[in-house]
Structures are given as structure tokens and as C-alpha cells.
Amino acid sequence: MSNNKDIVTKPPSIHEGQLGLVDDYEVSNFYGNSVTKSYRLKSELIANHMTEIGMGKFQWHLFVVSGFGYVVDNFWSQGITAVRPVVANEFLDISHLSFSSVAYYTGLILGAAFWGTTADLIGRKPAFNATIFLGGVFACAVAGSQNFVAFCALWAIIGTCAGGNVPVDSIIFLEFIPRERQWLLTSLSAWWNLGQVIVSLVAWVFLANFACDSSEAPCPLKSNMGWRYTMITLGVVAIILAIIRVFIFKMPESPRYLLSRGRDSEAVEVVNYVARYNGKPETLTLDMLIAIDESIPVSCSKSKEATPSPAHSIPGRLSYKEVIIDSFRDFSSHSYRKLFAGRKMAQHSSVTFLIWLTIGIAYPLYFAFITSYLETKATYSANDSLSYTYKVYCIVSVVGVFGPIAAGFLVETRLGRRWMMALSSVLTGVFLFAYTVIGTQSADIGFQCATAILGNFAPRRELTMVSDQNMQ
Template sequence: MVDDGMKQDEVLEVIADADSTFSDDLFGIVIKDDVLYKKQVLVQKALDDIGMTPFHWKLFFLNSFGYASDSLLVVCQSIAQPQVNLEFGRENDRIPGVSTASAVGLLVGAIFWGVGADIIGRRLAFNSSLFLAAVFVIIAGAMPSYISFTAMVALYSAATGGNYCLDASNLLEFLPRKKAFLTTILAVAWGFGYTITGLLAWAFMSNYSCLSADNCPRSSNQGWRYLHYTSGGLVLIAAILRVTIIHMPHTPKFLITQNRDEEAVKFLTDIARKYNRTTTITVEQLSSYGAIQDVKEGNKVRRFTKHVRGIFVSRKSTYSYILLLMLWLLIGLGDPLYSYFRPYYLKTRGYQDNTTASNYIVWRNYAISNICGLVGPLLAWPLLDFKYLRRKGTLAVSALATMLFLFGYTQVRTPTQNTALSFCINAVETMFFAALYGVTPELLPTGSRATGYGIAVALNRVCNIFASIIAGYANVETTAPLFISASMFGALAVVSLLLPFEPAGKYIA
């Protein structure tokens, strides 16, 4: 049910209570537009009053498809690359062309979908990104040449490359404050995408792959194509479910930033009626504060710069965002350094992955290792609101754990040690990723949330590209990259603790 609304003094009491209870509230300090802050407090209060409904759980489920599709397709091209190289005679390329094309596509996607979601809203991007990705993935599996395949990889990576910033921002802006941790739990779907791809690789790559470039016709190397067809079909199913299970509205917080108060109130009151919940928000309350200034000024370039300026509205917010970018930069270098140099490191220790009957064993272990990725977000979950850790502490603990396991990995001598430590690294590293994916939208204001997230992810993709280049030209016989990777995770722990804001329990405007 919907109440008739609060009196003006009751509204002020809500805002005063928010200011006093959450004295370190991000957006009470950061946002210069006092009108926007007060309106967002009222919207968040309405979301808190309504609580979790079946609509929210369906939204959580559907947003998770974006995370799963992103990881599924990133791993898809990574798995396919060695066999694509063999089939098209590119095994001696210094720069891994397929992974570089993927990183470039992911970079473009992060910028396009991130900025677009703030300008046009979350709905269109939510409904279209997976459809585009599915089409390009299926086409990629049929490509007759190396260049055409890498082009399709770049396109499907661009289509899915903004899902982190889009899905987390979208979900967060519908959630009650106490359920903000669900943006971190979304990362379970990221691990699920890895797991699906690992199992598909186990089925296809171990049975339908050639063994050398000397005898690798298309007819005996269909595994990577089957992998793309199947993955594209799964993403297409996810895209169809997104538009059939739920009619995606704009988030009420986004509507407020666009001075569309009536639409925001209508959504909140409609969902309250539908699920027999109570909300006190009215259009009159929001209108009494006036309009948000500088909403749709000028052309798209000016609107983009407006969203960027919204991130840097104070020294404290600027400092916070710079540290947030540092987290994305360090993980963008640290993770690929481990991934790219790990096989060479194993060779220097006398352990080869391609031992007798390894095709089956390698893909089996790969699938099991990816299953460990499901553990990370679940490890992060209880720590996010734990009094002595919360968001910043969870980031630091997971980064330190990854650093310790990476240093331990430098002592690998046997296949068993390799498998065990690989599983542990995967679990704690995805724990860090999950916490980072969840905290990033919380540290950004609504009007610039997707833009700020998109820039952070874009920086991460640039680092991935540099890592590919480093992998092509560095001395792969040295063990230094693994030590550097471990040290970067140590730096991630320090930067996490330096973040000036702790969003746990705060009003997220």
C-alpha cells in the first residue's frame, strides 16, 4: 500500500536523520547539488521501506547474466586462441592477436556502455548488449580466416565489455541500503560463466582439436568453433530471458538525476502496491526542493564532460576516485602477468602442462579450477558488513591472500602443487574481484556512476593490452613477472585501506 505522504517537517527529519546517522555519507559530502542529495535520500528511504520484492530478485537474476556472459566470452576467446593459431598458421606470432583484439573490444565496450548508460539510461543498454554479443559470437565460430575471427572477437567483446559497470550500477540503484552487498554477490555469476566455459572446453577442446600446425585442417579442429556456437547460443537465451521475464524500467535514482520525478515516484508507488508494501514518497515532496541543475546541457560531448565532472566535485571525491582507478590499474596488470607467464614459469621448473594424455587432464583441471571461481564471492559475502573489515577490509584481505599464494606459487615443483595452488589463487583472486565489482558503483554518485565505472574498467582493459604486448616481447624465461604480480597484489591491499570512504551501511545516492 502507499501512504498519503509525509509532511514537510517529517521529510526534513528523514534527511536530518540521514545526515546525523551517516555523518561520513559519501554523497552528503561529495555532491555539491544539495537538491539532488535531498531527493536521493528520499528515494533511498522509499527503497528501504519497500524492501526486497520478487521484482528485485528477478532483477538480480537477470543482471547476473551480464556478469556470466562477460566472463564466459573472455574465456571463450582465450581457450580458442591456441587452436585458432594452429589452424591458421599463426602460432609464432609474438603478440597474441586474439586476446589483444578481445582487450581492445572490451575497452571500447566499457567506454561505450558505461558513458551511454548515464546519458540514455540503463534500460536500452541492459536490453541490447547481450543480443549483440550473442550474434557476433555465433558468427565468430564460422569465420574462415584469422583476421575475420579476430574482428568478430573484437565485436563480441565490445558488445559485452560494459556489463560490469552496467549491471552493478543498475542493480545497486534499485536495492534497499541493507542489500547493497548483492552487487558483490553478482560476481558468483562471473565465476559461473568461467565454470560453464571450462566444462564446455573440457567437452569440446579435448575431443575436437588438432595437435600440431603440421596437420590441422578445419575438419579436425572444430572444438573452438563448437565452443563459440554453444556459448553464443547460451548468451542468446540469456538475452531473450532479459526482455521476457521483466519489463526493465529506468532506475528511480537515474530518473531523479534527469528531473523526471513523476516517473520515479510512479515506479516506487506501483511496485509498493503490487507487492503490498508501504512507501511515503510523493511528487510534491520531491518538487518542493526544486529542479536538479545542469541536467541536459548542450550536445553529447558536453553531457559526457558533465558526467565526468560529477566524479571530481571535491578533493575528497577526487582522491577517492584516483585510488579506485589505481585498484583497477594494478589488477589490470597483476592478473594478466600471472596468467600469461605461468606456463613459461612451469617450464623453467621442469614441469610441463603437455605431458602424456594431458589434453584431457589439462581441460579437466581447467574446469575444476574455474569452479573454484564460484567460491570467491561467497568468501567475500560475510566480510562485507563485518564490523572490523567491511568493504575496504575485504578488498585488503583478499589481495593479501592472493599475494601470499602467488609467492607460494613460485615454489611449485610438481603437478599436484601446481593444481592445488592454482585452485587457491583462483578462489582468493575472484574474492578480490567480487569485492571490487561491488564497491566500485558504491563509491560513485548516481549521475556519474556508469561513466565513472566505465572509465575504471576501460583503464583496466588498457592495462590488459599492455600485458599482452609485454608477454610478446619480454624474456619469458625469467621468473620476475610472477614476483611482480604478487607485489602488485600487495600494493592493492595498501591502496584499498587508503580509500577515504567506507560505503558499508551508507545512503548510496
């Protein structure tokens, strides 16, 4: 290879079982010194083998169980939205009902930081399996709340659990699917909207029939059991989905995480496990990864930021205690500074944070209060029953499912991810502005449906763009 630019070649053939050149100057220039050359080349080699294995039974099963995380994530985001209006009719210690949403989103912030860091320290698998189960347990617990303070505290814990659902599930899904199918991450978000449909249906059944009206407030517990039935139902479903993940699918650890910890032999075994699952040849060998290490000059491999030395001679697996000790040994704040290692990486990280900040502000302001909007909208004065409110909520939720599905196809058109994200974001804003001035019932529902489609379109594009870049 020349001094100025690395050679880019086609991936090694899984049938030949040979190591091809996987270096890429553009990828190297993007990441700068945020990752070692050894890790980057090994990661690219594993990605090539995943592409050669193709989209098989393992990937489709993963599509389903990863979708569980999206479903449960929206259980909580929409669950608190659904039950909040009727909770206000029961508890007497409520100063500001919106404090419950503040508690939940505070938990989300803490959870995203905790599970994101934990996924890098002890692996993706623990977060993948634990977040759904813990959320389900505390959802059942919140049904026993006897006052608003306990209600908010438990929702903060649920938010902490939910903070790791979608991010961890998305990264795991991308790591195991071939490059040409990574657009499926966009369609995976349809599961998120399915979660909203389930919440709206459950709420329609229980809240419309087992909840007291605001005119009866404050009402006794026995007259307002609907929101408790709703939370117990959602919690039990979440626990069942967690059991399916842990005991039926049996998710392997992320090969890229194993590489980052120097556990090359385990990473090879994971890739070959996927090949066996799909009935394909097992062609990735430990010798291929060793060859990468041997091809890198000592000056490049021995740096302050070097990946832990590969355990080439250790065929066994580390215990969880050993994994935790080994992971925290290398943890420092410098890990976060890697996000800004190099001009391109810094620009990408800064723009990504800014976009997600604006989405984080705008998205909850509409979707987290949609039932409140439905209940107070002037056009519903003739149909102010809870049954009608949740029926419309259900209609909007069902229509929203088509947003991510359509986006999955549209991002592969000539417009691409950037233009589709920009266009859908602008249109979402237009419909939200228009929603404030409409005056008929049919227009109200129509604008909400349009917003549901577009509003669930733009954030998924950003997630896909970020994940695609990170998986290069």
C-alpha cells in the first residue's frame, strides 16, 4: 500500500477462506485515532464475512427479537401518555401533571448514558436482555402506586430501563446483517409504532371502561382501575418478550465488542455460529485475525489508545466477573473524547448531537401529550367521551405504522437518507403548524394521521444515517 492512500479491494470470499485487503482510506480518515488500525481492519473483515453469510434465518429471527425492544420502548413512551389524563382524576397530591413526563424523560437520559456506557464495558448482550425485563417489572409495580410521588418515581426507573432499548437493539441488529440489507433498520422502526398500536388498543379497552371522568375527580381507586390494568398488561407482555429473548432466541455477544476487548477467538466463534445457524460454511478463522495483527507495524499497534492485546492463545470464555474487571480497568473519560478525534469525526458527532437534541425537544411535545390534545381539542366537544378519545388515538397509532415501512423503501431511492430526512422533517413541521388552526373533526384526524406518518419518519432516518456511518 502507498503512503498516501490505502488500497480498497473486494471483500474476501467466504468460499475461498482467504484474507483479502480490507483497508479503506476514507474510513481511516473519518475515524482518525478514535479506534486502532487493528480493530478497524478486523471489524471490516467481520463485516465482510457477515455480508457473505447473507440474510438468513438468524437475521430474520434477530429482526423479530430486536423489534421487541422497539415495541417495549414505545410501551413506556405511549403508556405514560395514555394513562396520565385519568391518573389526574385520582391522586390529590398533583401540582403539575407534566412532572410525570419530566420524571420519565429524566430517566431516559440517565438510562441512555448508563446502558450506552455499560454496553461498551460489559457487552451488548446484558443490556439487550435486561432492559425489556426490568421495564416490565417496574411497569407492573407502577400499577400499585398510591400517590403521585411514587407514580413519578417508578416512571423515572422505567425511563432508565427504556433508555437502552432502541440504541442497543439497533447496533446489535446492524452488526449481524449484511451491508446491502442495513436499510432494514429503518423498517425495524415499524415495531416501535406497533408498540403504540398495542398501547392504544389496551388503553381503549381498559381506560374507556374502567376509568372515572374528570367531572368526578377526585375519584376512589376502585372506580379508576383502568390505568392500573393497562400498566399490568403492558408489563406482563414486556416480561414475556424478555423471556423469549433470553431463553428461546439466545442472543450471542456482539463480535465487534469482543474484538474491542481483545477476545478475538470468541468473535470468530460468534461469526461462525451465525454461519451455522444459517446453514452456511464456517470460513472465518482466528488465523485471519492474527494475520492482521502481524501485518501492522509495531509503532501503530503499540499506542496509548490500543485495543487490549488479543487473547489468541486463550480459547476459553471469560467469566462475567473477569469481563467486568477487565472492562472497567480501561474505562476513562478519554473514551468520550474519541467521538471528536479528527475533524470529520468531530463534525459528524456535533451535527448528530444537535439533530437529536432538536428531535428530543419537538417529538415529545406532540406525541407525549397527544391524548391530552385529543381530550381538550374544541372539535371534540360533541364527542368528549374517553372511548372516543382513545378510538382516535388508536386510529392515529395504526396509521403511524406505515411511516417507517415507507421510509425503509424511500431511503433507497435517488433522494437517499439525507434528502428524505430533510424533506420529511420540513413536512412534519408544516403539518404541526397547520394542526393548530384546523376547525373540523375530519381535518383534525387527517392532520394527526399525516403527522403520525411523517413524525415517525424523520427520527428513523437520522438513526439510520448515524448507525450506517458508525458501521462503516
